[in-house]
Amino acid sequence: MTSPTDIGAATQQDGDEGGAPEPFGLGSSPLRSDALPKALGIYPYAADLWAEGLLWGAVLRSPHPHARIKGIDTSAALALPGVHAVVTAADLPPGPDGTPDGAPAGPIVADRPVLAAGVVRHHGEPVAAVAADHPDTARLAVGLIAVEYEPLEAVTDPEQSFTAPPLHPDGNLFRHLPLRCGDPEAVGEIVVEGLYQVGRQDPAPLGAEAGLAVPRPDGGVELHLSSTDPHGDRDRTAACLGLEPDRVRLVVTGVPGATSDREDLSFQVTLALLALRTGRPVKMTLTREESFHTHTSRHPALLRYRHHADAEGTLVKVEAQILLDGGAYADVSAEALAAATAFSAGPYVCPNVFVDAWAVRTNNPPAGQMRGEGALQACFAYESQLDQLAARVGVDPVEIRRRNAMATGDPLPTGQAVTCPAPVAALLEAVAAEPLPALPVDDPDAEWLLPGGPGGAGDPAAVRRGIGYAVGMVHMLGAEGEDEVSTATVRVSGDHATVICAAVDSGQGFATLARQIVQSVLGVSEVYIAPADSDQSIAGPSARGRHTWVSGGAVERAALMVRHQLLQPIAANFGMSVELLQIADGKITSYDGVLGMPVAEALEGKELWATAQCRPHPTEPLDESGQGDAFVSIAFCAMRAVVDVDIELGTVRVVEMTVAQDVGRALNPRQIEDRIEAGVAQGVGLALLEDLRTEGGVLQNPSLTGYRLPTALDTPEVRIAALLEERDVVATFGAKAVSAVPAVVSPAAVAAAVRAATGLPVGRLPIRPEDAVAG
Amino acid sequence: MLPASLDEAVDALAAAPAAVPVAGATDLMEAVNAGRLRPAALIGLGRITELRGWRYEDGGTAVLGAGLTHARMDRPDFAALIPALADAARTAGPPQVRNVGTLGGNIVTAAPAGDTLPVLAALEATVTLARAGATREVPVSHLLTGLDPVRPGELLTWVRVPLLHAPQVFLKATGRSGPARATASVALVLDPARRAVRCAVGAVAPVPLRPLEAEAWVAGCIDWDGSREIDPAATAAFGEYVAAACVPDGYGAEGAWEAVTEGPSAASVRLRRTVSVLARRALGRALK
Incomplete structure (x- = not known):
């Protein structure tokens, strides 16, 4: 691992020793402030919220993937003692254009009803909700709501969606994105083809959805939720309730680790509606099963690829058809499709790329945002193709990738030049150069963890080892013209600073980073991060690795403004420019050492405030042939997977994952390693375990027994070969987002390794x- | 209700036959929390210390308390006694579950993938069902198949297991390295005194299955007086034999196209391969 050389590097090692001062500033590795409470089980999650006199909410969900609602009878539920309100779509205020049954909601495209009206389009869709004085009463009342359904034929195969009758007034096609780049007639000497399939991965956050709604005297409502996009959620909730946005306040609380949007609009609108209806606080905590029904999953995908290459394996043309199953509602399918299309050829140079990609509506559970949506599915396909090509050309998988690797300045098939650092070849070299883990034959005395686990059925004689490589890429920040902006306020008073920013730390470590930024700029060790709520200025959602860049940038600018305010009078006093002064360890010193003044003294009891915004350069939508500068920046990662496969039982154990990642600049090395380990765990989960199965649109395994998340025994050793620090000049601090790309690449690497161990064409x-x- | 002794528990159950006895509650509370089960009352068995251990009986039998936890069965002293049961207990789930989940609970829940069940079937264990003033002995397999179910007011108290003083193996196939539900499991015990091999396959059917013919055949292939050697080909054939006996042709083919095709379904071919590998490896380890 490369070691950080910037501010705070000297104190970095100290942090690990007992009694040493807390690590400080950018480049150091302080621990997240919520790490200890979460590990000890004392962190308050949203499910722990409480208000005097609260009522309990519960939701009735559709048992059918597709059905017409012929009638809802709530009288029996209302008659149950203890029930205070029962709401259905008819209780929602009409939409802005006067549509009855409430305005539909959703990010990008609002096509998802808060409560189903007339028709249900997926298993588990909310139909009605109850508020009662006890959670059991609420659930009993839900059971008493009589809904008459007329089951309709469910369209669950995305390929059938094109010809099926429309499942929604908006039609069945979310987006068709053709990409035309280069010469369609070009052919290569070697042609390899493949059909690849990716299942449905669920973010399965351990903290299930929960929240508390409190009615306000002004007719508005205050929502306490683990939202990751307080302003977006506030605006959408207000729109659905027919309220002005400033009548709704969203307080972010108890966010568990979130690897996707935590938003479930139906949940929060229903909760707010129940509170407004009853005039009392309403709390709702979803069961594990409901949690699987309510949040969006990863897009299941079908990818058909044909690669043309010359005899040396240099890519000539890539042709692909990509089909994403978006489920019942649009959500961010259009955006996921853009990533899948733009990155369909991978981090390789290819002059001719022809892709047709579709995202379609089905009666399956809705798919949405989840680490590297779209990019992950494409990565599995193009990396599998590269392995096939290597075998056909007769070269090493690393060599075939090196021959085609993209470098800074090379174009994407969308016509956009990759202007950020693209150290693809260097990342490959770094993982390939790492020593391999020992084989059981080299160390027969050690107790080997065989596939199947300790005490399992694994037999050393049937175990084969495989090694696979993969490289991948993912964009950072919103794409295709999305307005990316964040606002932050920094305040200094006495010996401490405060950061007020609505950027939610969903586990990506923003709170820790904001503290480090202020420490570096202002030299103040004590930095307090105010909890996020929607009354603060807008910071945008916690997704696509954007907060390090946009909110980090806003915090830095605000801190620099405060610094200027602080130093300007002193500099003027001493007749020197501000640049000649520096702040460290709570003291202001001049370049010549003459001046040495504590920050608190310089403040003279004043409070200094500054607010700043950060808005990266704009992007543009992809046009009708898939061309356009759609992305702000791209992160790359290379991996080597080592797996052991029991080839008789087909059990696989990932022994080690070696990672080299392009991070721009390591702002908090420990946090980066944590994020890489998290991404690898999620990627390995998708590669081997996690599959939210549906049968005719009905969820088969909505529980943590049925849906297998990787345990400590399933998660491999993660070896960081390199964190390549080549600054991205346009990014804040030159740093790139780190969370998504390990999750994008690891499934492809594991698949390659299983292929190497078994000799089987792993296409699923x-x-x-x-x-x-x-x- | 929290009875402190077995007698109190049996009396409590007699007084309230609708009450549900609860030990580790790893299955029960999950059903209660999910709203699938609303017991009229619960009788907590956690305070009955006598059920948490075991004792020996003449004739080489261990009498195991129904309240033995999986974690306790995994300890070396118990593993030396009934190795296959210890193996099953060790792989039964995550530590949190094994610390409280009990042997009796595993039997009464009778989940198809219950890990101790094939071991108890292979050992031909019997259980003691106690009610106020009377007890009766029922073979585990009769209990599981419903041939002789637990009657109202009865409490499962003891499990009688013969001590065989010979190798025993429990193997399970799962899709992961961490604790997981078995897709198939095989328990195999040697009974040198009777010159028998007993085997049971778990998780492929609602109850553990005994391939009796395969057992009898393979017992004849073993050199019992010598070093208990066996021809490797016979081991492999035993695997195939067990798999064919326990997995029907139409496995997993409900209404699917596979049901109308001839020969074994794809699912049954896959499961047979797994069961056959497990049975072969189990026999190989037992005779090693």
């Missing part, structure tokens, strides 16, 4: 035991 994720049985 997750890899089931029956896909890895060889011989």
Whole structure:
């Protein structure tokens, strides 16, 4: 691992020793402030919220993936003692254009009803909700609501969606994105083809959705939720309730680690509606099963690829058809499709790329945002193709990638030049150069963890080791013209500073980073991060690795403004420019050492405030042939997976993942390593375990027993070969987002390794035991 | 209700036959929380210390308390006694579950993938069902198949397991390295005194299955007087035999196209391969 050389590097090692001062500033590795409470189980999650006299909410969900609602009878539920309100779509205020049954909601495209009206389009869609004085009463009342359904034929195969009758007034096609780049007639000497399939991964946050709504005297409502986009959620909630946005306040509380949007609009609008209806605080905590129903999952995908290359393996043309199953509602399918299309050829130079990509509506659960949506599915396909190509050309998988690797300045198939650092070849070299883990034969005395786990059925004689490589990419920040902006306020008073920014720390470590930024700029060790709520200025959602860049940038600018305010009078006093003064360890010193004044003294009891915004350069939508500068910046990562496969039982154990990542600049090395480990765990989960199965649109395994999240035994050793620090000049601090790209690349690397161990063409994720049985 | 002794528990159950006895509650509370079960009352068995251990009986039998936890069964002293049961207990779930989940609970829940069940079936264990003033012995397999179910007011108290003083193996196939539900499991015990091999396959059917013919055949292939050696080909054939006996042709083919095609379904081919590998490896380890 490269070591950081910037501010605070000297104190970095100290942090690990007992009694040493807390690590300080950018480049150091302080611990997240919520790490200890979360590990000890004393962190207050949204489910722990309480208000005097609160009522309990519960939701009735559709048992059918597709059905017409012929009638809802709530009288029996209302008659139950203890029930205070029962609401259905008819209780929602009409939409802005006068549509009855409430305005539909959703990010990008608002097509999802808060409560189903007339028709249900997926299993688990909310139909009605109850507020009662006890959670059990609420659930009993939900059971008493009589809904008459007329089941309709469910469209669950995305390929059937094109010809099926429309499932929604908006039609069945969310987006068709053709990409035309280069010469369609070009052919290569070597042609490899493949069909790839990716299953449905769920973010499965351990903290299930929960929240508390409190009615306000002014007719508005205050929502306490673990939202990751307080302003977006506030605006959408207000729109659905027919309220002005400033009548709704959203207080962010108890956010568990979130690897996707935590937003479930239906949940929060229903909660707010129940509170407004009853005039009392209403709390709702979803069960594990409901949690699986309510949040969006990763897009299941079908990808058909054909790569043309010359005899040396240099890419000539890539042709692809990509089909994403968006489920019942649009959500961010259009955006995921753009990433899948733009990155369809991977981090390789290819002059001719022809892609047709579709995102379609089905009666499956809705798919949405989840680490590297779109980019992940494409990565599995193009990396599998590169392995096939390597085998056909007769070269090493690393060599074939090196021959085609993209570098800074090379164009994407969308015509956009990759102006940020693109150290693809260097990342590959770094992972390939790392030593391999020992084989059981080298160290027979050690106790080997075989596939199947300790005490399992694994047999050393049937275990084969495989090594696979993959490289991938993902964009940072919103794409295709999305307005990316964040606002932050920094205040200094006495010996401490405060950061007020509505950027939610969803586990990505923004709170820690904001503290480090202010420490570096202002030299103040004590930095307080105010909790986020929607009364603060807008910071945007916690997604696509944007907060390090936009909110980090806003915090830095605000801190610099405060610094200027602080130093200007002193500099003027001493007749020197501000640049000649520096702040460290709570003291202001001049370049010559003459001046040495504590910050608190310089403040003279004043409070200094500054607010700043950060808005990166704009992007543009992809046009009708998939061309355009759609992305702000791109992060790259290379991985090597080492797996052991019991080829008789098909059980796979990932022994080690070696990672080299392009981070721009390591602002908090420990946090980066944590994020890489988290991404690898999620990627390995998708590669081998996690599959939210549906049967005719009905969820089969909405529980943590049925939906297998990786445990400590399933998660491999993660070896960081390199964090390449080549500054991205346009990014804040030159740093790139780090969370998404490890999740994007690791499934492809695991698949390559399983292929190497078994000799089987692994074309489907997750890899089931029956896909890895060889011989 | 929290009875402190077995007698109190049995009396409590007699007084309130609709009450549900609860030990580790790892299955029960999950059902209660999910709203699938609303017991009229619960009788907590946690304070009955006598059920948490085991004792020996003449004739080489261990009498195991129904309140033995999986974690306790995994300890070396117990593993030396009934190795296959210890293996099953060790892989039964995450530590949190094994610390409270009990042997009796595993039997009464009778989940198809219950890990101790094939072991108890292979050992031909019996259980003691106690009610006020009377007890009766029922073979585990009769209890599981419903041939002789637990009657109202009865409490499962003891599990009688013969001590065989010979190798025993429990193997389970899962899709992961961490604790997981078995897709198939095989328990295999040697009974040198009777020159028998007993085997049970778990998780492929609602109850553990015994491939009796395969057991009898393979017992004849073993050199019992010598070093208990067996021809590797016979081990492999035993695997196939067990798999064919326990997995029907139409496995997993409900209404699917596979139901109308001839021969075994794809699902049954896959499961047979898994069961066959497990049975072969189990026999190989037992005779090693």
